[in-house]
Amino acid sequence: MDYFSQIAYGFSIALTPVNLGYCFIGVFIGTLIGVLPGIGPVGTMSILLPTTFHIPPASAIIMLAGIYYGAMYGGSTTSILVNMPGEAASVVTCLDGYQMARQGRAGPALGIAAFGSFIAGTMSIIGLMLLAPPLSKAALAFGPPEYFSLMVVGMTLVIYLASKSIAKALMMVVLGLILGNVGIDATSGAHRFTFGILELHDGIGLIPMVMGLFGISEVLINVEQSLKREIFTKKVKGLLPTKQDWKDSKGPIARGSILGFLLGILPGGGAFISSFVSYAIEKKISKHPEKFGKGAIEGVAGPESANNSATGGAFIPLLTLGIPSNVVMAVLLGALLIYGVEPGPMMMKDHPDIVWGLIISMYIGNGMLILLNLPLIGIWIQILRIPYRLLFPLIILCCLIGVYSVNSSETEVFIMIIFGGVGYLMKKFEYEAAPMVLAFVLGPMLENALRQSLVISNGSFAIFFTRPISLVGLSLAILLVISPLIPWLSKRRPPIAED
């Protein structure tokens, strides 16, 4: 199929009434959980994953992806109106968005966040469309050593970008690798860390683990705190930004779109980092940096564009190499594997319905989101009024049903509760869950690639340094590991993506 035929094929998949419906459900739920503090896209995707087992994989992925980029839109609403980020990537939007709301400019703040998100989201989809096919072809030349190196780079970047301690992030990666290798070893048939528990023979389930770490633990942290919210609901008027607003925002939107897309592609990168880096850049190049933090529209337009653009970029490594660049993509990878679809270079050829259906659905979803987030802003404001004490038992209920319905296993419910407790303690002791989950998903693939490489090279580690792509990857990983010893590099270390 040539390029235009592929796009036309994508439209034929995405525009079917069923897929339009799933796309709408995805972006609607995404906006909803983006608006509601306390549950993020990872937890929601995990909760809804079991309900997608009965629908075609293309429809399921269209819906799950909609949740991801929908949450980026919705997150800004809570940041602007409540000064509480609905999800991690909107943290930085609080700084100027909430100040704009306090000054009676909540409308233009919400408006520019939505328009910026739409423009950036659309640009990143174009980038995804243009870059994915050639990268997919290039990836066909990759062997086990190249895959091993790429996965090492991904995990090293996650460690490097850890917001707290690099040593702790490295520990979490190592823990993720250990947990990822629980179960029967496919090569030797040996039982690894199963302790006679039948449910562990196939390994620890991704869904109970993610729901525990991101759903239950979040609830546990929230219930022990008293959350007081002040909502600027009466001042939301004039959602269309003025000419001056557009003049001030066009640069940040353009820069945020490009930056977000590029950072989204990087393993370990993502929406969270993109929004922070965009804010830092806008503040640095602004003629009035003193206005930042006091209601500068550039401080909303840039980060909101960047975090939406990053969602498109993040699909590139998953669709072309089969390597997830962040936790959300790790969940999507898990979903694809459950549907019997192996992400990687052959995916475009073997499952064009999923790839092109997904890409085109993202165009459509972006359009739906503009309609959902601007004319229907009143609905989301009403939802913001739902008290957390009513919400959290329902979140727990969704987690319980979500986990149980995968395998009808009570053990997996216990595994989720255990990871909920572990996640709670990890937050208390300042360990980050994102590196662990990424390593957990990559663990079995990494072990496979390592073992195959060693078999090919007859036990020589030189294979990783004699093949150009692998050499470049490992050199980058080594540079990142030793970077804390280089003062000027360690000063420039941005924080991690928890998205």
Add this chain to the structure above:
Amino acid sequence: MRPDSVSSIFWLIFGIPVAFISYKLGLGELTRPGPGFLTFWCGVILCGLSVVVFVRGRITGVGGTAKGISQLWIGVKWSKALITVLVLVAYALTFGRVGFLASTVVLLIVLFRAIDPMRWWVAIVVGVLASLISFVVFDMGFQAQLPHAYPETLLFKLKKILF
């Protein structure tokens, strides 16, 4: 004791058996790595990093934002998190036998009342409605195969009569 010192001791205690069990599983040869090869080295690295974090905390005083482990729970109502976990464990132990509807109604009412108390009637109405709706959507709609007992069977009979 600083939080990092406590957590590093935990990871050390966790890492040692991981390395030991992996060693027992077999490291294999470099030409053909065994099933314990990767996890053995992961266990060793985890132990090494635990020591690094512990020593760094003791020598430099670096080790999390809190100075003592008890500070992690100051200013929060930690008992609410503990109650939530205990209620969840009780639910997980019983819902397979009691059935989804009865156990979930009780779970929701307990959570609505015990954590941040709502009025009884609100807790009961929302608890019953949420349980019923989630059963109808996930079990009857998406065939999630939630645990069945008498009330669930009754609902299916009702469905047969109505449709």
